[in-house]
Amino acid sequence: MRRCRPLLGTFVEIAAQARDEAKLVRGIEAAFDAVGQVHRLMSFHDPESDVSRMNRDAFPRGITVHPWTWQVMNAAKNFARESDGAFDLAVAPQLVAWNYLPRRGYGFNSAASWRDIFLRKNCEVFFCRPVIVDLGGIAKGFAVDRAIEALKDNGVVRGIVNAGGDLRTFGPASQLIHVRHPTKPTRVAGVVRLRERAMATSGIYFERRKHHGQYVSPLLDGRTGQSVRRLISVSVAAAECMAADALTKIVFALREEAAGLLAQYRADALLLERDGAPSWTFHSSCDTRDQSRFD
């Protein structure tokens, strides 16, 4: 069974198999519900979301958020720390300036960064300087992980969840994943075989636009505030889709320097140049079963 719904600002597709159809329908419904829940909690656009509430009120008092939001904030902060700010959940002011995100009139301090975000026990989030957070670089991956969990909890035996290119597979069989061409995005430039694994791809082909005569994209290097303009594509495979999602942004900014972090997450990376040819590939060597293989 294969279903697709518009969620998280993109198309979320769930394909799954189970022994009986009632189980399958229930599982897919629960998986879409989980994605819908992440959408409601972490949307920048929805004024009622946890993200909007944080941006309004987490400075100076701090607010309580849903455990899922806290979990994603915590992961995002870790990725920011580990990448020395290349991944930054506080780059929203720049994205607002370039019209990738709506103007909401939040106050912010232009010197503030992810370092001003503090997470306390009991799901409390507190900003010690006003920052604007956007979880767009990581929430989709988290949603995919929650959807996979919902499928498994409902007795689904194999499946794949694909949220606009961020995907994860489970079940005994491996699945073929086609990677978009970096400059001709409806063409395929690579084929990856995945089993029990997630993969995310970042490219700027659909999103690049001109701002004051300069090309910009929503992919930012948090260290410099500069947007990525290279017409390449970065794919990262990891056990969890949230990690894969965040790591693509880090590899975009750091390229080969991201190798240590990739190894830490037992992740693999594939970088395609504008002609579609791979210019850098990285395989984490864990145990032999995990070892990746190039043909």
Next chain:
Amino acid sequence: MKTEFAFVALPISALIAPSAFAVQYLTVDQAQRSIYPGKSFTAASVKLTSVQRKAIQQASGVRVLRDDQQVWRVSGGGWFIVDEVVGKHEFITYAVGLNADGSVRQIEIMDYRETYGGQIRDQKWRAQFVGKNSRSTLKLDSDIKNISGATLSCRHITDGVKRLLAFYEIALKH
């Protein structure tokens, strides 16, 4: 953790390079059962007057390209609507279930077609898929099931639903 990861580095000339990526998810019948299980449906075709078209455009801020809309009345209350949207790279047929009070119950993508290079804007190219939903087994590039790549936005669907909600208020509600 069992993982198998392999990148197949093919020479560029040997790459599978489809000009269009397409999936059919649901027929009209299947979409109806998915959104309103166990209900019966009565088809009705609504033809908009130019005044209604303008009113929908004004209320939703979205252009109304057609004056006919395929709708079904659901037994026990509610509506089922099939609609199409055209983006720069995508042509999508989708179904919306409305509750009896006009709120959105569920949205299902029925047909998704993606291409690059102007085909989407070509009426003739699109015409070959229109009305094919009910019993069609049309499937292109069925060997390409999973694509990883940057996100294609669903903004056109969001706009389409906005337009349908205005359509409900102006042409269906009474």
